[in-house]
Amino acid sequence: MHQIFRDDRKEFENFSLPRKIFFGIALYCPFSSIKKSIYKMLGAKIGQGTFFGYGSLLISNNYSKVVIGNDVMIAPGSFIKVDSIEVGDQTNIGYQDLIIGGTLKIGKRCNINNRVFIEASFAPVTIGDDVTIAASAIISSHDGAYSQTRNQEMKTGKIELKQHCFIGNNAIVMPGITIGERAIVGAGAVVTRDVEAMAVVGGVPARVIKTQANMYGDFYYEEQ
Numbered sequence: 001m002h003q004i005f006r007d008d009r010k011e012f013e014n015f016s017l018p019r020k021i022f023f024g025i026a027l028y029c030p031f032s033s034i035k036k037s038i039y040k041m042l043g044a045k046i047g048q049g050t051f052f053g054y055g056s057l058l059i060s061n062n063y064s065k066v067v068i069g070n071d072v073m074i075a076p077g078s079f080i081k082v083d084s085i086e087v088g089d090q091t092n093i094g095y096q097d098l099i100i101g102g103t104l105k106i107g108k109r110c111n112i113n114n115r116v117f118i119e120a121s122f123a124p125v126t127i128g129d130d131v132t133i134a135a136s137a138i139i140s141s142h143d144g145a146y147s148q149t150r151n152q153e154m155k156t157g158k159i160e161l162k163q164h165c166f167i168g169n170n171a172i173v174m175p176g177i178t179i180g181e182r183a184i185v186g187a188g189a190v191v192t193r194d195v196e197a198m199a200v201v202g203g204v205p206a207r208v209i210k211t212q213a214n215m216y217g218d219f220y221y222e223e224q
Contacts, residue, residue: 128163
């Protein structure tokens with residue numbers, strides 16, 4: 001049987017003393033400009049007008065793969081620990097968001113609301129332009145429960161949220177899922193299969209409720 005576990009404690013313990021000091025300063029420093037200077041010193045590319053809130057922290061094993069665009073807002077309390085991340089211009093990352101992963105790409109003008117969890121540790125997550133993820137949603141490209149409780153292979157799969165889609169409050173997007181352009185995932189839905197463009201889905205597991213007839217919000221109902 002093949003199991004994969006991430007040992008965060010060991011990784012943090014192995015950080016060099018200078019890096020621990022940098023992280024401590026970045027975490028507690030109230031000045032965004034100083035935070036940005038630290039990340040740039042470590043190799044990150046950060047655009048103009050980008051803001052890091054108090055208590056936010058950005059950790060990477062390779063800061064040269066951290067690219068954050070212009071006018072990005074990273075709110076207080078957000079924790080980002082990634083190997084590679086790209087964030088487009090004018091994207092908002094809300095209060096107390098938790099973003100962990102290997103490869104993560106977030107497009108321009110996205111709105112990732114408060115307490116969102118994005119997990120991309122074992123498969124990449126790609127978020128297109130103008131995507132909204134409402135509060136407390138979960139986007140996870142792996143499910144470790146099988147390997148830990150069922151003695152089975154961990155399920156992994158890349159996730160793609162295409163442009164202009166909307167993920168509702170407390171919704172869960174499971175591994176290997178693609179959410180189509182302008183699709184809407186209702187609050188509390190658990191998405192276990194791909195969602196077509198312009199579809200509106202809800203429930204556990206999520207199913208199509210209706211389909212948008214056009215981008216201006218007119219609808220027709222699908223037969224159930």
